[in-house]
Amino acid sequence: MEPISSPVEMFFFPFVGGGHQIPMIDMARMFAAHGAESIIISTPKHALSFRETILRDQQLGRRIFIEILLLPENIDIADTDMSAIPVTDTSMLQEPLKKLLLQRKPDCIVHDMFHHWAADAIGNLELDIPRIVFNGNGCFANCARENISKFKPHEKVDSKYEPFVVPGLPNRIEMTRSQLPVTRIVEDNMRKSKENCYGVVVNSFYELEPAYVEQFRKGNKAWIVGPVSLYNRNIADKAERGKKAAVDEQSILGWLDSKPPNSVLYISFGSSPRFAPQQVLELAYGLQASNQAFIWVIRDVFKGDGTWFLSEFEEKMKESEQGLIINGWAPQLLILEHGSVGGFMTHCGWNSTLEGVSCGVPMITWPISAEQFYNEKLVTDVLKIGVRVGSLDWLWWNMEPRVSVGRDMVEAAVKRLMGGGEEGGEMRKKARLIGEMAKKAVEGGGSSYVDAIALINELEDRRRINK
Template sequence: MQEVKGSGKKYVVLVPLALQGHITCMLQLGSILHSRGFSIIVAHPQHNSPNPQNQPEFDFVSLPDNVSSLEDTSFSNVLEILSTIFANFGSPLQDYLVQIMEKHEIVCIIYDSVMHFVDSIATHLKLPSIVMRPHTAAYNLSDLTIIRLYSENKLPMQESQLEEIVPGFHPFRFKDMSYLVTSSQMDDGGCQFWKDLNNIGSSRAIIYNTIEDLESSPLSLLQEHYKVPLFCIGPFHKFGPPIQTSLLKADNSCIAWLDLQPPNSVLYISFGSGSTMDEKQLIEAAWGLVKSEQSFIWVVRSESVNESKWLEKMPEDIQQVIRERGLIVKWAPQKEILAHSAVGGFWNHGGWNSVLESICEGIPMICTPFMADHGVITRYVTHVWRVGLEMESTSKREVIEKTIQRLMVDIEGKEMKKRALDMKQHLEVCVEKGGPSYDSIDKLTEFITSLSLNK
């Protein structure tokens, strides 16, 4: 086993989920805690291993997970990947922790909420644990709502019910929650899995990558449910210097291209590291972009579709327009792009990291939800904060054209831009000294320190 640096230090052990957005949040949290004097160990699965050179101040240990034995290790096979990690990662993690405990003090273990089995390991080793939830409090509450609906024999729901507002959960509709609300595959075993993901066990607290006054209502309900301290210290990425967390290599040439564009003229398009569009959807999106007459940067990951062939199926004159008006890249430096004055809108998948990064730069959005928490977050963007528009992934080119123009050209989009800038200013206050997120980090630091003192 790999030895950690130094001796006599008090360590916080972070256990991330091996998916890009989750790894990003955990490493950002690690940077926050390191800035408060804690030594950080990142104990992670071998699958999607982060690059230790990007955070040399951390100790990284890669532990066996058996994912390499699977024929398909792409995101499309994520459920089997997670099942394999759940079955194989726990024992090596426990052995590693025992070894570390012989020489160093582990103050606590902080684990991604999906890695729920870590709590039982911590309990067995008599180590305090804390849950890190990289998403909104509202999504946590939507999970608990799904569990309740199943226990009341109200699942699966009919298509005709999906537009209805969930009782006690305004303004969220049933369709904004997980696909499980309509799935006939939701059975006792599936419900138990969902319960496991939302059961904190003996964990002492929950950390959210959110802002307290943006989610006061769901947080109040979650406090009543879990009865442990909730620390809202988001947005994680606004604390400390920027860190490199991406598992993919970004094409930085797009920044020079942006430098040549007028202010607020470019639509940035990225559907994250896991969402996919089929060839037909990509072609419709391309037609909609061309018809909207807006400049753009469009991220099309190589594993999401055969990016060379789908474009070749477009008429030659349309291909030429696409090349002249925008850039298509395999991955991009998202935070730098959103901070650029040329960017006026962001078409995304409703992923929480992307939405937080967008509102932190005052950029209004188009959200196309694909899975998981995307629906809940999209509803926040469109109906609570009113800084964006929703567009289905199956939308035709005419709808895409009109939606882009609404965001980038129409008065409606300008009003969203103003509200987005107001949110940006508010979040800047939240992360400053005396702001709620800053104060919550102070309280979290004191809480973790107390865990060591009370051993």
């Protein structure tokens, strides 16, 4: 068999939201580290957030590049906070993408599920380019969503808070109608993306959810290649992942170094949630009452004017040395992997969930939207490495914010996980074991490593056959 004269050329076309762009950049870097040529397709504005990281990879000899899609003059695509239905329209990129595909004819294109129009765009070119979808969820969430859509158990209960069992899953999973996503347009776009695609890449690892990987693969050709966050191996990559941190990472690490092992609770709700000011107040009072050391990342996304309170609270926590508040972007990976961090209060976005898992940190789950209630079930009911804070209602970001979790609920969840009891200790042990499995999965011979190499080899074989 003749050798391949040049590396497999893979296009990566991320969506414009941080939670979708970040893992696809990690994935492109991972495939380049495995010998492929990775081309990241972006716009002038969005490429700025990862340009320095790509330059560092190029200096290591990796074949990874950025292709900029030129837009009409004075037009750019805004970062989405997933607050509108449908989410940010990126279809203006269709014609520039077609031109690039005709010019380069890559061995495949991996695109985000929200670029659902890419299916028609690529199909209309009549080019034999495998189209691979990245949907940003784990296998458990995908299986739960598919079975609820197929069997409709939520239509057989009398109220939105009456539990029902999700049929056809390896574990007994109970949910309520109040926890289910109501974004039919988004669900339709996901379905359109998958129609007639070559396959799906998933940011997960087999050992995390083996029964659900097997179930997902019954209906999908899939490569399980994560956790892709683990390909960020130097401090600069971790500190600048997504955006430049709002606070110098050394000052954060210095604060963490001053705390005992497993004593700090890290709190972050991703890049999109908007809480009512009263909800922020309840969270703050619950944290204060718990007497637990914490780092709380507050991005400028809260509805209403709570500045006066947060400034006062921040000063009080600084004086007592109980808490450190970061206003803006935080180096999440650096924080989670620090030995003093013993818990993670999270909105259960899949990236955050997987990063917590990869760092071996148990969680306090506070799902809000998207597929986050599914992820909570994986963490608490399947893996048993998390404590529910008690949120019950699925909320789209542009819905009127309200108080869903009181200060007593916050305090109770923090003490349950971080208070030194047997239950929290067992969760921490399980989380550490799973974290070790995650690291082994991406190393040579690990399950995710093998899947990534298998995809590269398959694309090489296609090129030989079609030569």
